[in-house]
Amino acid sequence: MLQGINHITIAVSDLDRSVQFYQKKLGMQLKVTWAAGAYLSVADQWICLSIDAVHPSRDYSHIAFDINEQQFEPFCQTLMDADVEVWKQNRSEGSSLYFLDPDGHKLEIHVGRLASRMQKMRENATQDMVFYDD
Numbered sequence: 001m002l003q004g005i006n007h008i009t010i011a012v013s014d015l016d017r018s019v020q021f022y023q024k025k026l027g028m029q030l031k032v033t034w035a036a037g038a039y040l041s042v043a044d045q046w047i048c049l050s051i052d053a054v055h056p057s058r059d060y061s062h063i064a065f066d067i068n069e070q071q072f073e074p075f076c077q078t079l080m081d082a083d084v085e086v087w088k089q090n091r092s093e094g095s096s097l098y099f100l101d102p103d104g105h106k107l108e109i110h111v112g113r114l115a116s117r118m119q120k121m122r123e124n125a126t127q128d129m130v131f132y133d134d
Contacts, residue, residue: 005045008046008048010048010063010105011050011051011052011054015037017102018049018102019040027042036051063108064107064109067111069111072111084099095112096108096109118133
């Protein structure tokens with residue numbers, strides 16, 4: 001039985017540049033680097049950066065990181081001051097900033113939980129929605 005997400009690996013073209021981005025701009029803790037990769041952590045999540053040919057997704061696939069409401073605006077301002085590229089405007093429940101990493105991978109910082117999203121969806125349910133948790 002699955003227990004959760006073990007780690008996320010992100011292909012990068014320039015390890016030093018990506019380590020700087022994920023460590024300095026996003027505040028992840030650097031654990032180890034080697035010639036072709038690095039491990040970082042955020043909360044209890046393990047993030048691997050791996051040198052590879054980079055082909056960022058062109059669809060909606062992205063990685064969303066959690067942030068609390070009080071830190072959201074200052075964190076967004078820090079990212080905007082660092083000239084991160086925004087790839088989407090938020091139209092869903094909870095505050096979000098959608099931005100790209102140096103290789104064009106789609107990232108998001110988000111305030112909210114699945115429970116708050118589900119509540120909003122229930123409040124605005126459409127005929128095509130089927131809820132399975134009650």
